[in-house]
Amino acid sequence: MSGMTEIDRQRRPGPRIEEVARLAGVSKSTVSRVINGEQYVSAKARDAVHTAITHLRYSPNQAARSLAGSKANxxxxxxxxxxxxxxxxxxxxxxxxxxxxxxxxxxxxxxxxxxxxxxxxxxxxxxxxxxxxxxxxxxxxxxxxxxxxxxxxxxxxxxxxxxxxxxxxxxxxxDNFTGGLDAVRHLVSLGRTRIATVTGPRDMAAGIDRLSGWRRGLAEAELPDDLVAEADFTPESGARAMTELLDRAPDVDAVFVAADITAVGVLQVLHARGKQVPEDVAVVGFDDSLLASTATPPLTTVRQDIExxxxxxxxxxxxxxxxxxxxxxxxxxxxxxxxxxxx
Amino acid sequence: MSGMTEIDRQRRPGPRIEEVARLAGVSKSTVSRVINGEQYVSAKARDAVHTAITHLRYSPNQAARSLAGSKANxxxxxxxxxxxxxxxxxxxxxxxxxxxxxxxxxxxxxxxxxxxxxxxxxxxxxxxxxxxxxxxxxxxxxxxxxxxxxxxxxxxxxxxxxxxxxxxxxxxxxDNFTGGLDAVRHLVSLGRTRIATVTGPRDMAAGIDRLSGWRRGLAEAELPDDLVAEADFTPESGARAMTELLDRAPDVDAVFVAADITAVGVLQVLHARGKQVPEDVAVVGFDDSLLASTATPPLTTVRQDIExxxxxxxxxxxxxxxxxxxxxxxxxxxxxxxxxxxx
DNA sequence: CTGAAAGCGCTTACAG
DNA sequence: CTGAAAGCGCTTACAG
The missing domain is CATH 3.40.50.2300 (Response regulator)
Known part of the structure; x- marks a missing residue:
């Protein structure tokens, strides 16, 4: 612990619970009860305490609360x-x-x-x-x-x-599964029949579930689900995956990409190979991140509400x-x- | 305070400083001194305490430390x-x-x-x-x-x-000023002569200082500094600013944009207006964010090391x-x- | 270099 | 509904 930074001691001023109690004309216990929103406090005491707190600009010491209450808050x-x-x-x-x-x-x-x-x-x-x-x-x-x-x-x-x-x-x-499913349904509704996917990592539920949704969508439409290329939520891996797909299936006409960030790499490759988006290949991303709206062209994507x-x-x-x-x-x-x- | 969430009390186990002291054969005071890296502790005591801490997997209670030490840590x-x-x-x-x-x-x-x-x-x-x-x-x-x-x-x-x-x-x-200056020097070295800027917000030092750097660079090269369009670190404002610049000065051949995120909007407008980047208009951003490398074309930019x-x-x-x-x-x-x- | 004791500012049974 | 008292787990003068 020798690397510790010393923070100089210096007692901050500010009122204590004692002063609030005195001003409100009650005990420390009652002030504590009010602060913690307990129910068995008279309205009169509660008001007096609130007034005193406001007046003194009292803010309870968290360290003391945690220590006494055996909880960290x-x-x-x-x-x-x-x-x-x-x-x-x-x-x-x-x-x-x-x-x-x-x-x-x-x-x-x-x-x-x-x-x-x-x-x-x-x-x-x-x-x-x-x-x-x-x-x-x-x-x-x-x-x-x-x-x-x-x-x-x-x-x-x-x-x-x-x-x-x-x-x-x-x-x-x-709901990553339904997200992937909806993406495919949309592509199917556009008349696409050679629908590929660029996946997320295989060791993350997000990657796995979005892929499952894609498969389910293709099964629903009775379309082949052979066009799978793996990536890992980076633009570089997206570019590699798309290159692979294009080489393997030049007739690919749509791709569901498991993340917008990956789709950025996919779009770059499509552009470089002279494929028009969406005319030649339709692309759907996932996340609706900032990248989706700033991409060229702006990305159709599955929005998840992270907040x-x-x-x-x-x-x-x-x-x-x-x-x-x-x-x-x-x-x-x-x-x-x-x-x-x-x- | 009625909206407070109650967190149920439940004492966590784990050793206290007392037990460390007992195992190490010293007083609590000495354990405290070791933990806090104070100097007047014998090597022997120090070792005993460290051994005890490791053995017991002791981790001091922060709330108690803060309360006793009158500092929050x-x-x-x-x-x-x-x-x-x-x-x-x-x-x-x-x-x-x-x-x-x-x-x-x-x-x-x-x-x-x-x-x-x-x-x-x-x-x-x-x-x-x-x-x-x-x-x-x-x-x-x-x-x-x-x-x-x-x-x-x-x-x-x-x-x-x-x-x-x-x-x-x-x-x-x-060093936003020097960053802006370097951007302009680079554009000048490329032979550009009608160098515009899309600024950051006027109420932030980053915006103001990058603009000053741009002005200084133009003064150095004895070029006019009339092409200024304001933006606010968003792609939308960048697009508006670039549109304005293009209307005002169709001969603009370079633009220093005060943020990569703003440059995204600038690039979209240049593309839409049929301007080749960098052939017709060279663009330099600021930040070296992820957007810089994923932009089309990839963005030359002033890197700042945020970390x-x-x-x-x-x-x-x-x-x-x-x-x-x-x-x-x-x-x-x-x-x-x-x-x-x-x- | 070390230990006993006081105290940090709260919360919480307990008794009323 | 309320108050007096004990105690949460540490740190810090103080004395040695």
Missing amino acids: AIALIVSEQGSRVLGDPFFAGMLRGVHAELAGRHVQLLLVLSQPRDHDDLLSYLASGHADGALLVSLHGDDPLPRRLHEIGLPVVACGRPLGASAVPFVDS QLGRTMTWRLLGELAGETGLPPSLLLPTSLVRRASA | AIALIVSEQGSRVLGDPFFAGMLRGVHAELAGRHVQLLLVLSQPRDHDDLLSYLASGHADGALLVSLHGDDPLPRRLHEIGLPVVACGRPLGASAVPFVDS QLGRTMTWRLLGELAGETGLPPSLLLPTSLVRRASA
């Missing part, structure tokens, strides 16, 4: 990934906005934790020591053992996206922390097709 | 903006990564706070109550009074980007918190030109 947002590329993703920004929106007004702080797999042990004992009352997990890869391990130490957890494997960890996810995802995760976690019963173990959020020029 | 990352659009910005992601990297290993937590201007009063009393030892400010607009107000209540603050007006708030910024910006801000703040003297009040980080196809 904080939830952790854990981003678990090698190199934490996630942060660069607009996906993460949307999540953060949603989490924050749902937390607004509640006196719960947001702790941002980025954790490499090799630091998982540290993180686990940190959280086991009560530094957060619960955790939201944004872990890009399905094989990450963190969600399960956190769940095992008894910390309430909600995962972002369906964790792979038979896990009991609650999660919230977009809502963040809100829902937070709502689910806070519900569990409040001891609510009958909460759905997991939730699937709807997606919708956004039509632009590319399909 | 946390810094706040404050994002102050209407609607907090910032989060959607890759800029923010890079910052976050930098802040986190610099915090790694230090026992300082990161509190993420999003604040609308109308909530500034709440935020101020919250921070005045000691919930964070210092603050990092990402405030997109120069007229935001928050940096100054925080500085006034005595909370150590470092701003991201030069605050406008005569402010004493320490800041870290990219380094986040690291430097954090380093500066922690230094001040540790009571270091002789810290530079403010810092300017270098930019560099990244050449791609557009210029």
Whole structure:
């Protein structure tokens, strides 16, 4: 611990609960009860306390509250990934906005934790020591053992996206299957018959489920589902996949790409090969990220509401922390097709 | 406070400092000294304590440390903006990564706070109550009074980007002036003579300083600096600005755009008007964001190292918190030109 | 270099 | 519905 940064001690002024109690003419206990919204407080006492709080600009000391109450009054947002590329993703920004929106007004702080797999042990004992009352997990890869391990130490957890494997960890996810299905139905309605897909990673539920939706769509339309090329949510992998598809099936007339960011690479290759979009090849992306509207041509895409995802995760976690019963173990959020020029 | 979410009390297990002391055969005081890296501890005691900590997987309770030590052991990352659009910005992601990297290993937590201007009063009393030892400010607009107000209540603050007006708030910024200057020098070296600019917002130092750099570059080359069109870091405003420039000066042969995201709109208009990039009009962006490499054609741009910006801000703040003297009040980080196809 | 004791500012049974 | 008292798990003078 020798690398620690010393933060100089310096008592901040500001009123204590004692002063609020004195001004309101009640005991510290009563002030505490008002602050915590407990029910057995007389209206008169409540008003007096609120007035005193406002007058003194009192803000309770969180450290003391946590210590006395044996709870952190904080939830952790854990981003678990090698190199934490996630942060660069607009996906993460949307999540953060949603989490924050749902937390607004509640006196719960947001702790941002980025954790490499090799630091998982540290993180686990940190959280086991009560530094957060619960955790939201944004872990890009399905094989990450963190969600399960956190769940095992008894910390309430909600995962972002369906964790792979038979896990009991609650999660919230977009309905990726239906999203993929809708994309194909749209392409079929356009009269396309050679519909390919550029997938997401095979070790993530988002990749797997979108692919399943695509397959289902082709089955519905009784079309072949042989044109599959793998990618990993990067433009480069999208370009490689599209090149492969074009070589394999020059008659391809549509492609469902599992992410807008990947579609950027797909569009570049199509352009370079002289294919008109959507005339020769129609393209549908996934996410409705900023990239979708700025792409050339603007991308038809399956919109997922990431902010809502963040809100829902937070709502689910806070519900569990409040001891609510009958909460759905997991939730699937709807997606919708956004039509632009590319399909 | 009636909207508060109740988080059920439940004491987490985990060892206390008392048990570490017992196992190491020393007093709690000595354990505390070891944990806090104080110097007057015998090597023997230190080793015994470290062994005990490892053995028990002890992790000190932050709430108790904060309360006893009268410091939060946390810094706040404050994002102050209407609607907090910032989060959607890759800029923010890079910052976050930098802040986190610099915090790694230090026992300082990161509190993420999003604040609308109308909530500034709440935020101020919250921070005045000691919930964070210092603050990092990402405030997109120069007229935001928050940096100054925080500085006034005595909370150590470092701003991201030069605050406008005569402010004493320490800041870290990219060298936007030199970035703009280098962009123009590059365009001049390419033989361009009718060099326009699409600016950033007038109420942000980034917009103002990049424009100044552009002007300086034109003055150096003894070229006219009449082709200025204003935009606001969005693709739409970039498109409008480029349309205006093209109407005003059909002979424009280069444009320095104050942000990659704005350049996306510029490129769309140039394409629509049948202008070849870079043959007819060379384009240089700013940021070297993901958009720069995925643009058509890939964008030559002024790279700023956002992650380094986040690291430097954090380093500066922690230094001040540790009571270091002789810290530079403010810092300017270098930019560099990244050449791609557009210029 | 080390330990005993006080205290940080709250919450929570407990008794009324 | 309310208050007095104990205690949450640490840090920090103080004395040695």
